Amino acid sequence: MAEGTVLPISPLPSHHPTLTGQAAGAAPGELTWTVPREWTEEPPKSGMRKAQYRLPAAPGDKEDGECVVYYFGAGQGGDAKSNLDRWATQFTGRGSTPPKFSEMKAGALAISRAEVRGTYTASPMSMGGGPEPQAKPDYMLLGAIVPGPEANWFFKCTGPEKTMEANRARFDALLASVRGG
Numbered sequence: 001m002a003e004g005t006v007l008p009i010s011p012l013p014s015h016h017p018t019l020t021g022q023a024a025g026a027a028p029g030e031l032t033w034t035v036p037r038e039w040t041e042e043p044p045k046s047g048m049r050k051a052q053y054r055l056p057a058a059p060g061d062k063e064d065g066e067c068v069v070y071y072f073g074a075g076q077g078g079d080a081k082s083n084l085d086r087w088a089t090q091f092t093g094r095g096s097t098p099p100k101f102s103e104m105k106a107g108a109l110a111i112s113r114a115e116v117r118g119t120y121t122a123s124p125m126s127m128g129g130g131p132e133p134q135a136k137p138d139y140m141l142l143g144a145i146v147p148g149p150e151a152n153w154f155f156k157c158t159g160p161e162k163t164m165e166a167n168r169a170r171f172d173a174l175l176a177s178v179r180g181g
Contacts, residue, residue: 031146031153034177036170039067048072050153055170058162065159065167067174074150080112083154086123087143093119094137106146106178113175114143120158140164142171146178 035041039053048070055065070077077083088099096118104111120139142164144155157164157171 031148032179033174036167036174038167038170044068055157055159055163055167057160058166061160061163063160063163065157065163067155067157067167067171070154070156071148072151077152077154080145080147080152083145083152084112084114084143087114087141087156088116090123091116091118091120091139091141093135095119104175106176107180109146109178109180111175111178112145114141116141116143117161122158136160142168144171144175146175149180 035053039055042052042054044050044052049068050071051069053067055067057064084099084101091097091099097116100115102113102115104113117138117140119135119137120141121135122133138161139158140161142157146153146155155171155175157167159167
C-alpha cells in the first residue's frame with residue numbers, strides 16, 4: 001500500500017492515489033485513516049472486522065503482528081473504558097504489566113488509548129471462528145478507541161513485543177491520521 005493512502009472502512013486497492021479528507025466511497029459517518037506503507041492489507045477474518053493488517057515481524061520475532069479495526073454499527077460496541085479494560089484482561093501471567101491508558105487528539109477526535117504487555121490470550125470472539133486461542137507470552141497490545149458519529153471504532157494491534165515496538169510510530173501515525181466523516 002502506498003504511503004499516504006487514506007482508507008475508508010473498506011480498504012482501497014494498492015494503486016489508489018493518495019486522498020485527503022473523505023475518501024472516495026466512504027459514506028457519511030465513516031472514519032478514514034492512512035495505512036502505514038509497511039503494513040499489508042488482508043481480507044478481514046470476520047464480518048465484525050472492517051479492516052485488517054499484517055505488521056511485519058521484527059528481527060528475532062517468529063510471528064507477525066496484526067492490526068484489526070472493528071466497527072459494530074450505530075449504538076453498538078460499548079464504551080471506551082469497558083473495552084480498554086477488557087483488552088487489558090487478555091494479558092495475564094508471566095511478564096504482564098499493568099495497562100497504560102492515555103488520550104490523544106486526531107483533528108477534533110478524542111482518542112482513548114491502551115498499551116498492555118505480557119502473556120496474551122485472545123478473546124475467542126476476536127478469533128473469527130478459528131481454533132481455541134492459545135496463550136502467547138511476551139506479547140503487546142497497542143489499542144485505541146475512536147468515537148465515531150454513531151458509535152465507537154476499535155483499533156486493536158497485537159503481536160510479539162519487539163514487533164509491536166517496531167510498529168509503535170506507525171500505529172501512532174495511523175491514529176493521528178484518523179478523520180471523521
